[in-house]
Amino acid sequence: MKVVRKYWGYAVALVLLYGWFSATLGAGVLVLLSAATFFYALFQAPVWCCAETRGKNFCHNNASGILMGCHLREHRWQKFKMLARKSSWGRLFRRLCSGFHGVATSFSALGAMISAVAAVITLALGR
């Protein structure tokens, strides 16, 4: 069950993908699935912490989601600070993408965001 709790977001992402290609799910459902995937990527997906440590390295501790740091409170703050500054987004993204989970999570977040926008537009036009 631990695996399910850790990776449920990817399962939702797959259902979402299927929903778009098969057109069997309503736009309202697609909005919900997109939102779930997005929040999973931000707060729950297993990724590296990626905060900066001394000596220009980055933290390889496990973290939950792109927005959250590892168990070190200092790292959490550091990541929030990085996200607040647009100029450091590229750096954070590159670090996240140096691990498999980071790549999967980053693209899930990006895809979910696009999917949510598209579903909302579909919903709006359908009325």
Ligand SMILES: [Zn+2]
């Ligand atoms: Zn850390």
